[in-house]
Amino acid sequence: MIRKIDLIPSYLKLIMGVGFDLLALSIAFFLAYFIRMGLNNTAFTLSELFVYLTITLSTLLLFTYFDVYRSVVRYFNAKAFLKVFIILICTTTIFYFAGYIFDAFIPRSVPIVFFVLAILQITSIRALFGIIFEKKLFNEREGVVIYGASTTGRELVNALTLGKKYQPLAFIDEKTRYQNRNVLGLHVYSHNKIGNLLKRFGKFKVLIAVSNVDPHRLKEIVAAIEPHALELLTVPTMSDIVSGKRSIDQLREVSVKELLGRKSVNPVPELLSANVTNKVVMVSGAGGSIGKELCRQILLNAPKKLVLLDISEAFLYEIHQELTECLAETNNPLEIIPLIGNVQNDTLMKSIFVQQHVQTIYHAAAYKHVPMVEGNVISGVSNNIFGTYAIAKAAVASKVETFVLISTDKAVRPTNVMGATKRMAELVLQGLANKQKETRFAMVRFGNVLGSSGSVVPLFKKQIERGGPITITHPDIIRYFMTIPEAAQLVIQAGAMGKGGDVFVLDMGEPVKIVDLAHKMTHLMGFTIKNDDNPMGDIAIKYSGLRPGEKLYEELLIDDHAQVTSHERILTANEKFIPWDDVITILEHLTQAITNEDNQQIRQILLNAPLGYNPSTAKQKEQTLSQFTGTPSIIEPKIPQPELIGAL
Structure with missing residues (x-):
């Protein structure tokens, strides 16, 4: 913002400053005589006028020499005051000596009164200008x-x-x-x-x-x-x-993390480094929200090599550039290999594992948005189930040491296709873990991560910034949140605990009612909620209804059996799995349905499979929870730590 005072040329500001000081010194000089002698008894000779010229010119020269006029008036402070104070003491001393030199009539009290009047005028006007600027009379702050x-x-x-x-x-x-x-x-x-x-x-x-x-x-x-x-x-x-x-x-x-007051737990260094330090690590879906943060955390734990895999060239380029710049800043010679590829291509996966000598895989490549997968069943099944199967088979064939699947709370009693595909992916890995012992498989379930793609937090922020409305599916919907860095650290640590086929769940903290989150975000951005109680508010909230397959609340455990681990925020589920032959049968049926492009048949296969998939329960739960006000009591979990139910 350009202020009017900034349009005044510097030389004019200098003239104004010198002019005011000359006026102030003149007033101080003559008024000092009038105060001492009285108006009728004061008479000035040529000698007194010579003294006047001497002290005014010497003061202005000293002000110039000591850069008083170079100082910005609005920043006049104690240091600037002290400079003016010392200069005027020098001027007062000159006043006395000039009286002797020019044989002028100078009563002893006149220079002292002059000093007091001069310091009051010259400093007070500068302080006044500072106050004027502070009160925004010349600039808008x-x-x-x-x-x-x-x-x-x-x-x-x-x-x-x-x-x-x-x-x-x-x-x-x-x-x-x-x-x-x-x-x-x-x-x-x-x-x-x-x-x-x-x-x-x-x-x-x-x-x-x-x-x-x-x-x-x-x-x-x-x-x-x-x-x-x-x-x-x-x-x-x-x-x-x-x-x-x-x-x-x-x-x-x-940040929303600070808004929610979630306190992070320091990671266990031994668990962070177990599958990473001095190992060749690969992250599939490296360009996604979780994949990127996994790469950042892995980089901090000194791997031998980091392989980035993503089907999106743009996302892969973005994370590769970020990591490369980070390495350059720290002079880290770590080799980063960016590879474009589809995890469904088992031949390509096997080739990558053999050529790069991969030892640890974090599999984060998946379609995760519930409505998108609900409307693209074949793509969801192909990527989330058969993609996981292909990369896991290649890992076993290539003797990869550790394979960690990033799963979701929606895999627990799923009410949507996305959750069903992730639960089926878990069963595939559990079957492979039981079938062989060379590759150690682990699965990590967690819910919402703050700031990830599709998360309500960035969506709400955009909606608030453009004036609303904020769209929420249901007034009673609740979710559990975790920061992306914390989720990535816990995934790495949980993967280090796995013995083979383990399902780990992460402590997601306290539940958050989404409508309350919307209220808080709106208020902390300086706006008010527009509703019946406040019709003149800024931001309205619009309820759109639950989307297909969406739950009001989420769970992390299929059975009510969870065991604590060496990390306070990680539990192991120890859930049932099905024989490998049954897994293969389900996969064969799905393959045939995909070949026939029969979405209805795919849904029926998922319904018949032992996944707990029941799309009708979403509506039933909505009806059940509608009886409650505030946070529904039905969400209380039956596991050792009540805070361990989450949502994605």
Whole structure:
């Protein structure tokens, strides 16, 4: 934004500054005499006028020499005041000596009064200009309130004052020693006085300036601010500030992870490195949300070689470029092999495994969006079932050591084709694990990952930014969330625990009602919900109804039997599997139906197979849950840790 004052040429600003100082010095000189002698008793001779010229010119020259006029007036501070103060002391000293030189009449108190009048005028006008700029009379800056009056908050105020974007209005702090006091000229309010701030300042942003805050504590801060529908930003982490990656005023939005208050658990180094360090690792579906993060985490654990496989050239190029740049920054000589290929091509898979000497595979290549797979049954079955079968067979033939399947909670009592295909993929791997012992198979189930493609979080953000409405399928739908990095780390660790055919489930934390998430995201972006209670709100919510095959809630276990592992957020399911001959029979029937392009027959085969597939249960569960208000009690799991039910 260009301000009107910025259009004034620099030389005119200099003339204005010198002119004002000359006027201030003149007023100080003559007024000092009038105060001392009285108006009627004051008479100036040529000697006094010579003294006047001497002190005014010497002051202006000293101001010029010591760069007073080069300083930006709106940043006038204590250091600039001290410079002017010292110069005027020198000028006062010159005042006395000039009196002797020109034999002028100078009472002893006149230079002192001159000094007081000059310092008051010259510094106060500069401070006044700074205040005028601060109050946005010359430039438009957005009002912000700083949450936290401690060191980080004070540093943020100083940084914002020097900037052009934000205008600090006040502090909010929970510490009573700060409340109702002024810090850096800003009043400190209690966190329950946000309503008073809104009445005084109107709408503003809240900047959280609390360093090294615990996730649970941050969730409490967010909860206190969220109902007021104020946009919320936070300072970068202290590690980023100290390392120089970011400055304190490079604010960022509060992430959904911070909004939900989910606390990550530190990974077990031995489990992270077991199948990765000094091994040739391949990630199928490397260009997808989970695949990319798996690649990033694998890179941190020193593999011998990393093979990237994806059917999408664009996605493969993107992750390859990212990893290559990362290696260049750290001078890491690791070899990364990007390969375009379809996992359904078992000949190609076998060739890749043999040529690259692959030891560990993370199989993340799958079609995962429920409505898309529901409308593309043949593609879903071909990729999710036969793709998994092809790459797993090739792994066994090539004597790959470890094969980890990225599965989903939708594989548990599936109500949609996608979930049925993933459960069938699990049965294929369980059958292969029982049939041979050279390749160790493991499956990892988890639900929603924050920020993945198709996740509600980026979708809601886009809908809010364009003014709504936010679309939600059902007011009672709930999901469990996990961050992508945490999911990838847990997948790698779970894969290291597998003995053969194991199904692992990840602790997904506390349940989240999707409509509540929409409300919180809307409020923290500075908007209000438009509904019957608030018809003048900003963003409306539209309920579209459950999509085909969609559940109101998800599960991670087929049977109510789960065992703890050496990691607190990983359980092993120990579920039943079917004989390999039965697996082959189902695959043969599916192959014939795909050849005939018979979608109905494919669905019937999936219904007849021991997958627990029942598309009618989605509607039944909706009807059951409609009896409940708030979070439905039917979602309570029957496993050792109640938080371990998730959703994708």
